[in-house]
């Protein structure tokens with residue numbers, strides 16, 4: 426179906442409504458991921474949210490990142506959720522029990538796992554905006570980069586060391602939630618070896634906020650997720666102790682590609698602003714190692730990058746959008762062009778049954794594809810934004826713009842849903858999702 430480009434009126438309405446959503450989800454110094462389903466600050470959501478807010482207010486965008494950094498653990502880890510106030514979200518701090526961890530921050534309860542390192546990519550977008558505006562915005566942002574450079578480096582160093590002790594060049598995740606793509610078929614094989622043991626009973630709260638439970642992970646999947654939390658608690662959130670005992674240990678290609686791209690951008694910003702040369706060199710070395718790891722994982726038969734199950738030593742071949750990790754980290758021009766064509770072609774965005782030619786989480790041509798279930802097929806606007814950003818950065822402006830325009834057309838109803846049914850275009854999950862509104866603002870800027 427041909428994409429109808431948004432009209433100037435659509436654009437004005439969308440920008441206004443996206444700004445309104447972010448304003449409504451603003452809790453002062455942080456933004457909730459969504460008003461009902463996710464009433465806290467999520468790590469990678471905060472990165473996207475910050476870059477969206479920056480199109481309206483650079484100081485407020487920097488505050489978002491500052492708040493996020495206030496939850497950083499002494500290991501350098503940025504936790505995947507910060508719980509600033511009580512709510513009925515589950516798993517809550519009582520389930521995470523991070524008080525057993527020596528490295529937790531003081532003052533704010535957090536979860537005990539991570540999410541993808543999008544933050545420095547967001548920061549570089551914010552710096553770009555701030556420089557375009559000049560004046561106080563530029564001064565504030567440049568000062569923020571200089572001040573926080575060591576904190577971002579510590580975050581990346583944590584991923585590069587504690588999460589890659591054997592130097593595979595792939596960041597190890599200890600939970601599917603750490604990938605940001607909770608129930609993706611990427612994790613079906615490693616989760617098949619996760620057998621829940623005795624743990625406290627639980628009541629899911631997420632199902633109360635959606636009309637149809639099939640849009641969310643199943644109860645059996647949820648039990649495995651909570652079992653891994655138990656295993657992390659038993660290891661006192663020590664990465665080596667978890668590695669020795671935990672059921673789920675996988676090298677994640679998309680997290681690794683984001684780490685490589687973010688490390689290069691950190692080094693670029695550090696060079697421009699006179700940061701510590703040793704830190705800049707360390708950042709470049711991290712970028713090189715993880716780019717190599719991602720490129721090494723590419724399956725020559727499909728041209729897609731593969732996660733590595735570190736419990737079995739096997740690469741995981743699944744047609745998920747994470748396979749386009751090399752687009753994100755770059756490093757192989759010929760592969761990049763092949764991935765561009767693959768992404769826009771009939772197995773992915775150009776699939777004839779798609780309502781909008783927007784990146785689906787799983788290829789509609791794959792047997793694993795399920796159009797209504799969370800990360801098993803639906804389109805997530807942030808993923809589309811990420812691929813558009815990656816193409817743009819690689820000099821593929823035409824392809825990037827195609828994703829951008831299709832992404833905007835998908836959002837023209839201004840409900841900013843969490844994810845979309847790719848065949849019908851129906852909104853799924855939460856409405857007024859902060860990161861969806863944020864990427865719309867960035868696409869419109």
Ligand code: 9YW
Pocket residue numbers: 458459463467468469470604605606607631
């Ligand atoms: C959950 C907040 C988060 C995202 C994740 C997404 C979902 C939370 O929502 O996870 O409870 O399932 O999978 O990527 O950060 O938007």
